[in-house]
Amino acid sequence: MVSRVIPVDPFDLVIFGGTGDLAQRKILPGLFRRFCAGQMPHEAKIIGAARSDIDADGYRDLIRAAIAKFGGEQACGDAQLDAFLARLNYVTIDAKGEKGWADLQKLMAGKGRVEAYYFSVAPSLFGDLAERLQKWGMADSQARIVVEKPFGRDLETARTLNNTLAAFFEERQIYRIDHYLGKETVQNLMAVRFGNMLFEPLWNSQYVDHIQITVAETVGVGGRGEYYDKSGAMRDMVQNHLMQLLCLIAMEPPARFDPDAVRDEKLKVIRALDPVENHHIARGQYQAEPCNEAENPGYRTAVGDPRSRTESFIAMKIHISNWRWAGTPFYIRTGKRMSSRASEITVVFKDTPHSIFGEEAGRHRNVLSIRLQPNEGITLGVTIKEPGPGGMRLIDVPLDMTFADALGSEADDHVDAYERLIMDVIRGNQTLFMRGDEVEAAWTWTDPIIKGWEARHDVPKPYDSGSDGPTDSSEMMRRDGRSWRKGSNEDV
Numbered sequence: 001m002v003s004r005v006i007p008v009d010p011f012d013l014v015i016f017g018g019t020g021d022l023a024q025r026k027i028l029p030g031l032f033r034r035f036c037a038g039q040m041p042h043e044a045k046i047i048g049a050a051r052s053d054i055d056a057d058g059y060r061d062l063i064r065a066a067i068a069k070f071g072g073e074q075a076c077g078d079a080q081l082d083a084f085l086a087r088l089n090y091v092t093i094d095a096k097g098e099k100g101w102a103d104l105q106k107l108m109a110g111k112g113r114v115e116a117y118y119f120s121v122a123p124s125l126f127g128d129l130a131e132r133l134q135k136w137g138m139a140d141s142q143a144r145i146v147v148e149k150p151f152g153r154d155l156e157t158a159r160t161l162n163n164t165l166a167a168f169f170e171e172r173q174i175y176r177i178d179h180y181l182g183k184e185t186v187q188n189l190m191a192v193r194f195g196n197m198l199f200e201p202l203w204n205s206q207y208v209d210h211i212q213i214t215v216a217e218t219v220g221v222g223g224r225g226e227y228y229d230k231s232g233a234m235r236d237m238v239q240n241h242l243m244q245l246l247c248l249i250a251m252e253p254p255a256r257f258d259p260d261a262v263r264d265e266k267l268k269v270i271r272a273l274d275p276v277e278n279h280h281i282a283r284g285q286y287q288a289e290p291c292n293e294a295e296n297p298g299y300r301t302a303v304g305d306p307r308s309r310t311e312s313f314i315a316m317k318i319h320i321s322n323w324r325w326a327g328t329p330f331y332i333r334t335g336k337r338m339s340s341r342a343s344e345i346t347v348v349f350k351d352t353p354h355s356i357f358g359e360e361a362g363r364h365r366n367v368l369s370i371r372l373q374p375n376e377g378i379t380l381g382v383t384i385k386e387p388g389p390g391g392m393r394l395i396d397v398p399l400d401m402t403f404a405d406a407l408g409s410e411a412d413d414h415v416d417a418y419e420r421l422i423m424d425v426i427r428g429n430q431t432l433f434m435r436g437d438e439v440e441a442a443w444t445w446t447d448p449i450i451k452g453w454e455a456r457h458d459v460p461k462p463y464d465s466g467s468d469g470p471t472d473s474s475e476m477m478r479r480d481g482r483s484w485r486k487g488s489n490e491d492v
């Protein structure tokens with residue numbers, strides 16, 4: 001199979017924060033891979049804009065080194081790299097002052113083509129950037145802005161941010177990134193649900209016992225301790241990434257795969273979420289790795305606060321009050337320093353209404369697992385007869401579609417989430433970006449839960465590094481007669 005690459009229109013992309021970590025690790029290596037793939041037209045221009053006092057050549061050197069480090073295996077040779085770097089320019093700019101804006105304006109003047117401004121800076125600078133783009137005549141009706149997470153830390157701050165951006169740009173010009181939506185498997189989730197007749201009739205509380213969403217990391221907070229301790233797993237992961245996954249699993253079929261049709265349906269899911277009772281939540285903080293405390297300290301040491309009450313793990317049982325899902329719980333969990341790195345959605349179907357094979361055949365359930373990482377793919381567990389003589393014994397076997405096996409080299413060409421999302425910005429397609437009302441609805445649901453912890457001074461339970469979180473999490477499942485899936489690679 002040969003993948004089709006459709007070049008985008010010529011564009012000017014300004015990356016505010018173009019010298020920062022995200023720009024170096026994700027944005028520019030991603031753009032280089034799109035250049036190698038032939039998707040970026042030769043007239044495309046990329047302008048780094050940041051505080052560092054370097055010139056365009058200095059910027060090219062910085063990005064050459066970043067691509068060598070983070071560009072991935074698909075990098076396509078020195079000549080291509082030189083050609084890509086020749087498209088880069090740089091301005092030293094102050095988001096809060098006047099320095100550099102006249103230079104940027106000159107670079108952007110009067111080209112009449114797609115103009116995109118990526119705000120890869122702290123959210124506290126979003127308003128300053130928007131205001132100065134307007135002041136310097138760059139916020140015209142064709143301009144697009146891309147804003148990074150976190151989008152607020154509660155409903156009030158998110159609303160303020162939305163209002164600030166709305167003062168300068170229309171909603172159709174604002175692209176709020178949630179890079180989970182750019183992942184290949186996440187989009188495949190929609191293809192599987194809405195492109196096949198097989199699943200949709202069963203996709204409801206009549207046939208689905210429960211759904212699990214797990215996003216587990218083996219790493220700790222690393223160098224992000226200070227930032228992380230102000231947010232925690234709920235703000236950093238649940239309010240955005242896990243919420244988006246839940247929406248895509250639970251939403252009604254949109255009439256069309258277009259931005260507002262998809263986002264309207266996601267919004268309805270968020271608005272139908274029940275408040276979560278405290279005994280349906282497990283919060284935890286990882287402990288130091290025994291015998292390796294210096295390298296892998298516990299959470300409180302890592303963030304430098306021996307009394308921190310921020311969670312590095314959370315598991316919750318969520319109910320969606322609508323006709324499709326009433327009675328089917330969604331269990332979600334995410335955490336750091338867990339036993340394995342895995343992002344997976346598991347749909348556990350109900351038992352057959354009656355077993356014609358008798359009690360001894362045991363209980364067998366169909367389980368659909370959608371793996372986001374590692375080994376992106378989809379597995380459906382089906383029940384068959386165990387081969388050989390000796391009566392009717394049943395076993396579960398996986399129908400496995402690991403993308404790398406099924407699609408060969410095409411799967412190896414998987415586009416990183418950031419590459420896809422930036423190209424979508426250039427194409428003007430907002431389907432995989434969060435709308436302002438969606439973000440506010442997500443905070444409306446999250447806020448009372450966080451405020452409850454704060455009011456009660458809740459302390460997360462300790463859990464061992466390399467475990468599956470605090471015992472409260474497995475206990476929550478056990479009370480419901482269920483258990484967390486071990487992961488489709490190990491257990492179908």
Ligand code: NAD
Pocket residue numbers: 016017018019020021022023049050051052093094095096119120121122123125148149150
């Ligand atoms: P960073 O601290 O590494 O880089 C910040 C950039 O902003 C630098 O280029 C700096 O020069 C520029 N900057 C700072 N103050 C400025 C000013 N007054 N005027 C102009 N430029 C200024 O930050 P980062 O890790 O690259 O993160 C950038 C944004 O992306 C943040 O909103 C962050 O929350 C978000 N984000 C980062 C990651 C990541 O992996 N790094 C992941 C998700 C989201």
